Amino acid sequence: MPLEETRTILTASDVATRKRHISAHLRRLEEELGRTPRAVAALRDLLTPPPSGSAPAIELRGVGTAPAAAVTATVEAQDVTSWFQGALGELFATVAGQGLRETGPAGGVYGTGGRPPSSCPATAPSGRSAGSSGSTCRRRNSP
Template structure:
């Protein structure tokens, strides 16, 4: 029979403080070997020290208590390893998210890289026949939504043996930015008569005069700098008019999985003066 320790000695042995040990007892994660019915004093077996150490190490890795309990009570090593592997994947995902956040902070502290904010041009975009998917979305979902819609459109065009005549794009309502929820139309220009299928429908992209800036790279990170440069240019030249923002995905996920190669043109609606910006 294993020797026992008072809760204070068990706390010193395991580096779990008394408050934590009492909490683990209440939730059934680590019950003491014996509780004195008269005094309520808890005593733990020395054979519980390895279990307590495992709990402490998993908590240091931010594993939820219910998952730690499942690992401890299961006698199936395959199930135990599956739980540990699932938490490892969550940690890896969190690490990747942290690394992106650090890179974004670094970008804010460093001057823009060469080519990060390309020259701004004026363009008249003619009315264009296209296939399109429209919807009302949250701003936080915009990247995943437009990529899914573009994939659906390219698949629909291929099924109807219709060729795209230019890069895909999207028209973003002002409410999407001002209210964090609004209408979006994702389109792919095409020749031939496109027939509605699923969410995809024929659509004519309206004619527009735009001030256009190019962003290179993924849509996380520095794309806000391109938007900021474009807004500053339009304001400085008193060119802005009401109308939705457009993006054209010159090189995007459909062309390459390497986000560093992506090229996105951002179009801000303007009053056409007949002169090109620089």
């Protein structure tokens, strides 16, 4: 629980305020807990070799447009990992701060964009949206 929220709970003069803040913290913990099994399963898949002779099923499919949040920048190749971690942190904090909910996976899109191989355009999209309202958060970082 963030320190400021702990202070609010400890100094609240009424039970309703305390319960509201504790409930909000509980919801955040439950959401994080919900993401953990998916992350564990994805890591297990990476560590488990496919059965011999089997090839992954690759298909082309069309998917309609969907609201998404993204951070975009031109990043030096050696900085992509740290940039990506920071971009995802910024996305999750910004979207959560706007009261939006996760509706899909986070990921990254990289390309050379006609630039030399030492730098590339990078986008860290997050499968997060405002649900039924359809509003989205998009932030662009210019090089």
